Amino acid sequence: MTTEVVLKIAISGVLTGLVYGLMALGLSVIFGVVRVVNFAHGEMMTIAMYLVIVFFSALGLDPFIMLVPVSAVLFALGYLMQRAIINPFINRPEHSQFMLLVAVAIVMVNGLLLIFGPDSQGITTSYSFDSFDLGGVIIDAGKVYAAIAALIVAVALFSFFRLTLTGKAIRACADNYNGALVVGLDVKRLYSLTFGIGAACVGAAGTMLMIVTDVTPAIGPAYTLLAFVIVITGGLGSMPGAIVGGVLIGLTEALGGFFFTPSAKTMFSFAILVLVLPFRPQGIMGRKTA
Amino acid sequence: MASKSRISRRTFTAGIGAAGIVAGTAPFNIISAQGAPLKVGVLLPRSGAQAGIGQDCQRGVDVTAGLLKDLKLPALQIMNGDTETNVEVARARAERLISDGAQLLVGAFDSGQSTAIAQVAEQRGIPYVINIAAAPPITEQGYKFVFRNFPTAGRILADAFENQIEIFKTTGNAPKTAVFMHVNDTFGTAMQKGFTGVMGKFPATPYKVVETISYDGTARDLSVEVAKAKATNAEALVMVSRLNDAILITRELVKQRWSPKAILSMGPGWYEDQYIKTLGKLSDGPMHFAPWYDPNKKLAKALDAALAKAHPGINMNTNHVYTFEALLVAADAYKRAGSADPKALADAIRATNIKDNVSHGPGIQFDAKGQNEGLRNSAFQNRGGKLVTIAPATASNAKPEHPMKPYDKR
Numbered sequence: 001m002t003t004e005v006v007l008k009i010a011i012s013g014v015l016t017g018l019v020y021g022l023m024a025l026g027l028s029v030i031f032g033v034v035r036v037v038n039f040a041h042g043e044m045m046t047i048a049m050y051l052v053i054v055f056f057s058a059l060g061l062d063p064f065i066m067l068v069p070v071s072a073v074l075f076a077l078g079y080l081m082q083r084a085i086i087n088p089f090i091n092r093p094e095h096s097q098f099m100l101l102v103a104v105a106i107v108m109v110n111g112l113l114l115i116f117g118p119d120s121q122g123i124t125t126s127y128s129f130d131s132f133d134l135g136g137v138i139i140d141a142g143k144v145y146a147a148i149a150a151l152i153v154a155v156a157l158f159s160f161f162r163l164t165l166t167g168k169a170i171r172a173c174a175d176n177y178n179g180a181l182v183v184g185l186d187v188k189r190l191y192s193l194t195f196g197i198g199a200a201c202v203g204a205a206g207t208m209l210m211i212v213t214d215v216t217p218a219i220g221p222a223y224t225l226l227a228f229v230i231v232i233t234g235g236l237g238s239m240p241g242a243i244v245g246g247v248l249i250g251l252t253e254a255l256g257g258f259f260f261t262p263s264a265k266t267m268f269s270f271a272i273l274v275l276v277l278p279f280r281p282q283g284i285m286g287r288k289t290a
Numbered sequence: 291m292a293s294k295s296r297i298s299r300r301t302f303t304a305g306i307g308a309a310g311i312v313a314g315t316a317p318f319n320i321i322s323a324q325g326a327p328l329k330v331g332v333l334l335p336r337s338g339a340q341a342g343i344g345q346d347c348q349r350g351v352d353v354t355a356g357l358l359k360d361l362k363l364p365a366l367q368i369m370n371g372d373t374e375t376n377v378e379v380a381r382a383r384a385e386r387l388i389s390d391g392a393q394l395l396v397g398a399f400d401s402g403q404s405t406a407i408a409q410v411a412e413q414r415g416i417p418y419v420i421n422i423a424a425a426p427p428i429t430e431q432g433y434k435f436v437f438r439n440f441p442t443a444g445r446i447l448a449d450a451f452e453n454q455i456e457i458f459k460t461t462g463n464a465p466k467t468a469v470f471m472h473v474n475d476t477f478g479t480a481m482q483k484g485f486t487g488v489m490g491k492f493p494a495t496p497y498k499v500v501e502t503i504s505y506d507g508t509a510r511d512l513s514v515e516v517a518k519a520k521a522t523n524a525e526a527l528v529m530v531s532r533l534n535d536a537i538l539i540t541r542e543l544v545k546q547r548w549s550p551k552a553i554l555s556m557g558p559g560w561y562e563d564q565y566i567k568t569l570g571k572l573s574d575g576p577m578h579f580a581p582w583y584d585p586n587k588k589l590a591k592a593l594d595a596a597l598a599k600a601h602p603g604i605n606m607n608t609n610h611v612y613t614f615e616a617l618l619v620a621a622d623a624y625k626r627a628g629s630a631d632p633k634a635l636a637d638a639i640r641a642t643n644i645k646d647n648v649s650h651g652p653g654i655q656f657d658a659k660g661q662n663e664g665l666r667n668s669a670f671q672n673r674g675g676k677l678v679t680i681a682p683a684t685a686s687n688a689k690p691e692h693p694m695k696p697y698d699k700r
Contacts, residue, residue: 002521005517005518005520005521008517009513009514009517012513012514012517013514016511113337117341117345118336118337118338118341118342118344118345119341119342119345119564120341120342120533120534120537120564122537122568124568128541129541129544129545129572130545131545131546131547133547138545138546138547140513140545140546141545142545212511213510213511213538214534214537214538216338216339216341216534217337218337218338218339218341218374218375219510222508222510253514254513254514257514257515257518258514258517258518261503261504262503262504262505262506262509262512262514262515262518263474263504263505263506265506265509265514266506
């Protein structure tokens with residue numbers, strides 16, 4: 001095996017991992033603030049992926065142009081979901097919340113099946129088959145563009161939470177729920193906003209994923225599981241942790257598949273999870289709780 | 291208060307009379323069933339990873355009614371079941387269809403799912419005709435109600451090597467090395483297990499396998515697998531795949547700038563209409579070594595015409611042919627059995643002797659294990675969005691094109 005091949009695979013794994021990280025970032029943001037585990041996360045992403053297909057077929061729009069409108073639609077979906085469905089469950093036992101979101105996920109999968117059918121669907125852009133040759137190391141152009149977009153969205157999100165008043169208010173809610181209420185923050189609205197932002201992240205990730213892969217309604221649960229593996233490895237509730245976890249999982253799957261057997265590459269991502277948890281139960285970048 | 295009997299002498303007599311009528315006509319129930327359509331539960335992966343193929347098999351179901359009528363065979367009442375590309379769901383749906391009155395089962399494209407359905411059919415004593423599933427063990431269990439009109443993995447492989455030798459001799463150009471890539475499901479694993487052994491029986495095979503790569507057919511990304519295959523510098527790619535993975539692999543071949551001299555597919559995927567439509571000119575070139583049809587047979591032409599009418603622009607393929615033939619077996623057996631009684635139906639299927647069929651081979655007959663051993667496989671190739679049969683020469687309609695045109699020259 002040449003160094004070029006190993007390097008190519010490692011870079012490909014990192015690039016894919018960055019997009020996965022963006023997807024998981026949405027899950028981490030929602031859990032970090034609202035403390036609700038979104039079991040419909042992957043399914044929400046498949047909705048975004050189908051939106052890309054609809055816009056692409058109807059208007060011929062490039063996924064990068066669709067990034068903002070698809071994220072906006074997902075933001076609205078997340079906001080409404082939180083206000084109409086999840087808020088009434090916010091003080092109920094966790095298992096009630098889990099079942100609620102599992103039910104929402106099932107409805108989403110079957111809704112997509114009804115509308116789009118079971119066939120795998122994808123888009124072909126002018127750069128779908130392009131690649132860069134960097135001294136013998138061939139890199140998928142679509143993955144490079146998708147990863148760059150994922151990084152930009154992640155940086156924008158970090159800046160929003162660090163630099164804006166609304167972002168700081170949301171962080172205040174996450175840090176101290178009662179304190180936020182005492183100082184007069186509209187916590188319910190901020191929760192809805194947070195769920196919307198998490199959903200928008202998923203929308204952006206789904207849009208980017210359409211550049212590199214196809215979608216079927218049935219693929220949602222696999223992405224939900226992947227998002228869980230990433231955020232638990234990176235640290236549940238930690239935004240940088242989601243990106244780090246995504247890259248780690250992407251890289252591990254790629255190299256594990258290459259050096260061992262590709263059919264077992266998913267096993268390596270779970271192996272990383274198992275390895276991390278005994279030493280850092282809070283995840284790589286998660287905060288220790290009392 | 292003492293309870294009073296509600297059965298009077300009059301109602302008791304009426305009951306006895308009714309029971310007598312039922313008992314007296316019971317022997318005719320089975321015969322009278324001939325007038326009604328046979329209830330056939332068709333189990334296919336209509337959703338999940340194999341949904342595209344399941345839907346394609348359904349096209350074969352769609353055109354069956356008209357063809358059976360032309361052949362003067364009894365009508366079938368189709369009861370649809372979705373296996374969701376899942377073995378356990380396949381098992382549950384088979385149980386459900388039988389409970390809902392299915393008198394015969396057909397399906398289910400995939401070996402793992404078909405194995406589960408075969409177990410249910412045998413336990414419940416309902417005949418099951420497999421349309422597509424190649425794993426040999428299914429008909430090695432001593433089942434009495436399970437029949438397969440589809441070649442086993444060993445037969446597919448043997449014919450594949452035979453046809454490849456013929457093709458490379460005809461073209462005068464043969465690859466020296468190959469990578470063998472296969473899905474890790476029941477079918478892919480069965481093919482992998484048989485591959486080396488069967489290849490050894492064909493010493494004239496021109497290439498040597500330098501690497502075997504097993505992969506997950508439901509994977510979202512197959513770049514690692516293709517990179518690993520490319521790193522071997524093999525001249526040919528031997529594939530056992532499904533549909534979505536075939537599309538992903540082709541995309542990766544283009545992106546990773548690797549055009550093998552030949553893609554030799556020994557399973558589905560590369561010839562499906564969705565593959566051709568999705569990839570356009572990039573779909574041209576792969577050669578397939580799979581259960582196929584004899585384009586010169588009368589019923590093959592009738593099925594092709596019926597499909598062209600019902601689904602314009604769709605190329606007739608294995609999915610349509612073998613799903614149709616499974617239903618043909620059911621209707622033919624129902625006619626001869628004169629009954630929907632499961633045992634009578636199973637006996638009739640065992641005695642099947644259909645000469646006027648579609649698939650390549652002498653016709654449809656089952657051995658004591660319920661396997662049609664007479665089936666042969668063909669070689670065919672994607673050319674300009676169409677499928678042409680290239681080997682064996684006795685059942686072909688085109689000459690092979692080899693080596694494959696590189697992806698960057700299209």
